[in-house]
Amino acid sequence: MRRNAFSLIELLVAISIASALLTATISVYSLFRKATNKDQSHSDTVQSGRVALDRLSREIRQTPDIRTIFPDNASDTSPAQPGEIEFEDGDEGNPATDLTYRHYYVTGGALTLEVRECFFVGQNIRVHWNDVDSNGNPATCQTIAGSTQVIAQNVLSMVLYGRKPLQIILTTQDLTGQTYVLRTSITSRNL
Amino acid sequence: MARSAQAFTLVEVLIAITLFAVGMLSVLQIFPINRRFLTQSALATQAAFLAQEQMETVQSVGYAALTPGTYQPATAASSVAGDPLSIFTEQTTVTLVDGNWQNSSTGGSTSATDVGLKRITVLVTWNERAISRQYSLSAIFNAP
Numbered sequence: 001m002r003r004n005a006f007s008l009i010e011l012l013v014a015i016s017i018a019s020a021l022l023t024a025t026i027s028v029y030s031l032f033r034k035a036t037n038k039d040q041s042h043s044d045t046v047q048s049g050r051v052a053l054d055r056l057s058r059e060i061r062q063t064p065d066i067r068t069i070f071p072d073n074a075s076d077t078s079p080a081q082p083g084e085i086e087f088e089d090g091d092e093g094n095p096a097t098d099l100t101y102r103h104y105y106v107t108g109g110a111l112t113l114e115v116r117e118c119f120f121v122g123q124n125i126r127v128h129w130n131d132v133d134s135n136g137n138p139a140t141c142q143t144i145a146g147s148t149q150v151i152a153q154n155v156l157s158m159v160l161y162g163r164k165p166l167q168i169i170l171t172t173q174d175l176t177g178q179t180y181v182l183r184t185s186i187t188s189r190n191l
Numbered sequence: 192m193a194r195s196a197q198a199f200t201l202v203e204v205l206i207a208i209t210l211f212a213v214g215m216l217s218v219l220q221i222f223p224i225n226r227r228f229l230t231q232s233a234l235a236t237q238a239a240f241l242a243q244e245q246m247e248t249v250q251s252v253g254y255a256a257l258t259p260g261t262y263q264p265a266t267a268a269s270s271v272a273g274d275p276l277s278i279f280t281e282q283t284t285v286t287l288v289d290g291n292w293q294n295s296s297t298g299g300s301t302s303a304t305d306v307g308l309k310r311i312t313v314l315v316t317w318n319e320r321a322i323s324r325q326y327s328l329s330a331i332f333n334a335p
Binding site for chain 2: 017021024025028031032035039042043046048050053057074094164165179180181182183184185186187
């Protein structure tokens with residue numbers, strides 16, 4: 001009878017081997033998860049920067065007017081680094097209806113875009129931000145309702161220098177705090 | 192009291208555990224490899240943007256001012272200490288191009304015939320884990 005049963009020792013050995021195996025497997029699994037999350041976050045951050053900079057380059061290349069003024073280089077302090085850019089959308093058909101300004105800024109760790117439009121008081125024809133009406137009154141600009149959208153996540157800062165060419169330095173940061181810097185310059189074709 | 196033939200011996204169990212551990216370790220090796228590829232592609236992306244920057248800057252100078260030859264010798268992309276971009280080196284070459292869009296035989300010198308086409312080549316090089324890597328961007332620029 002006793003021959004078919006497990007002894008206490010056998011049982012204990014089996015349990016300890018099984019739990020050791022289980023512990024090993026679980027810790028390896030959690031290591032997998034941690035590494036995957038970290039790598040995913042890093043590649044998202046790189047991707048985010050690439051997408052944002054590609055998009056900015058394309059739009060700035062065709063803009064006819066950049067409203068924001070930037071310092072010439074890192075040692076130039078006048079004007080101060082704005083960390084944002086507002087420029088005329090170069091993809092407009094009819095100025096009276098399509099003339100808009102694209103304002104990119106960094107807020108809450110995201111590169112955000114809002115589209116702005118400018119009018120003379122009491123009129124609904126879109127004009128340039130620096131236009132003055134027949135009475136010498138300047139145009140007033142406002143953000144188009146519902147136009148605000150996040151372009152890229154994980155963005156730490158956007159630094160811009162010069163005008164033609166315009167240099168953009170975009171810094172993104174992943175969940176572990178590791179930063180990633182992308183730099184490029186764009187010569188606007190229509191400025 | 193003969194031992195049951197169906198039970199595992201200790202040696203068998205130990206061999207099984209060892210095999211399991213070896214298998215796990217080999218799977219774990221994927222992560223450093225994956226990390227290396229990530230770094231590689233992140234660096235290549237930075238290099239591509241730097242090449243684009245150089246290309247835009249050179250083109251903004253205008254056709255006439257682009258002297259054939261090594262327009263800009265190999266220079267660090269950033270001279271600021273601690274800048275992650277300082278590991279990149281950029282070099283720009285301008286070559287005169289003939290009517291078939293081929294480099295003229297003496298295209299790298301000013302004496303070559305200028306048919307109104309110049310090829311701009313930007314070469315970005317960097318070292319990654321002691322391996323030299325490069326990204327090359329080339330464009331044909333025509334006289335206005």
